[in-house]
Amino acid sequence: MKNLYLVLFLFITITIFSQNILKGKISNKENVPLEGVNIYFDGTTISTISDSKGNFTIQYEPNANNILVISFMGYQTEYLTGLDVAKPLNIAMTVSQNELKEVVININELFTRAQKLKLFREYFLGKTNNAKGTIIQNESDLRFKFDKEKFVFSAYSDKPLTIINAALGYKIDFELVVFEVAFNKQSINSKDVIKNFYGGVSRFEDINNSAEVLERREKTYQGSQIQFFRNFAKKDWGIKKFILLNDDNSVDPLKRFKIIEEEDFVKVEILTQPKGEIKNENLNDIVASYNIAFNRTEESKITFQTDSFYIYKYGNNSNIESILFSGKISEKKVGDMLPLNYGIK
Known part of the structure; x- marks a missing residue:
């Protein structure tokens, strides 16, 4: 898988x-x-x-x-x-009690802090060109834990992470709520990762809006998760945008999803995928799974473990924990993150 x-x-x-x-x-x-x-x-x-x-x-x-x-x-x-x-x-x-999380390393220090930071940067910031120029100014506030029984690597911070994304011209204050990387064995090597997720709340500050930066932001937006869901809500599919695929064959999204426009959101009902189309999946409760391609070249995969969800104005949506991406879209992490209100007038 x-x-x-x-x-x-x-x-x-x-x-x-x-x-x-x-x-x-x-x-x-x-x-x-x-x-x-x-x-x-x-x-x-x-x-x-x-x-x-x-x-x-x-x-x-x-x-x-x-x-x-x-x-x-x-x-x-x-x-x-x-x-x-x-x-x-x-x-x-309410005054904070300043109770620092007790982080216990259960692997006899098999991994150095430098190795852990490298892993965190990879799965939090990403490995794209934008991510390579992105720095976390207060990395010393990060604490790490590895569960040797479940093979899960976790990261914590009691202070917001201060992130400078020079490529996109943003300063981001990110309050990290959860960060986990699951492995198939006792390892922190990328080739052994089976799943990862992170979450929190963030505040963006515009620190550079030069023409070069603005062009880079727009290029980053193209093919992004935010654009995907905005287009999804508008039923805006196309060969130079996003297309839906079963293997390499295009399918009609309007026959696979029911879009219901409400006053404050769009509801998406996911129609049950025909038998035989979902192949080689080890996840439980899969409703549907499709390949998607942006502008004919950028290939990703989306898997739904829910039969419905809502899309709001910015392209943010409900049930995100039940909508999984792999491929090109999943490579864009915090280093390629734009404000949710990007491009909204």
Whole structure:
């Protein structure tokens, strides 16, 4: 079986009917206003900070389905959903207990920290040209663990990772929630990887928007996972875009998926794949599995372990843990990650 890579993004439904300005105030438990608190929508460039009185305003997009993140050094991060623009937020932050994760190495130090960092960079940042120029400024905050019974490598950080992507002109603050790489034996060699996923919340800051960088961003967007799901929702398939394949034979997506357009999202129902088309798969509960090609050349594979999911305005979607990619799309990790609101006007 080909290695399968799953990028897990945190999400939860926020019902939004029109573009709005959200207002709020942030304080501590003693009702003292907190200045300089970071407020942002996960995975986007939409952010602000609280003023000297703890007040803030932030714009959010209709139907975007993003988490509002409230982050401040020394306090527990808040993740807010179910927002109502008619009701200003009043947030009382809780002081962090600063309980560092106890990370125990169970493999008798068979692997050096340099080896672990190399593995983390490969499966978090990626190995593309964009990823090669991307650096994590605070790698010393990373802690690692290897489960010698399950052959699972994990990474943790009690502080947000500060990532500088010079190729795409972004500074990214990434709060790592989960990172795991599963192997078929006691190893941290890429050839022994069977599955990996990572997840967290991120804030993008534009640090370079030169013509060269903008061109590189657009090239990165082409064939990306975000573009795939945006096109999917619009039923926008084509030989110079994405095409759906069974082996090397093209199939009609409209006969394999039912697209239901709702006011705030698009619902996708995955029709059961004909018998005999799913071959050599060892995963359980597969509903359908197809090859996909972008612009005739970039080949990937998508496997659905769910019979339905939702696509929101930015191309973010539900049930992402049940939608697995391998091939070209899976190679694009954080080093090729664009803000979810990229190209949205």
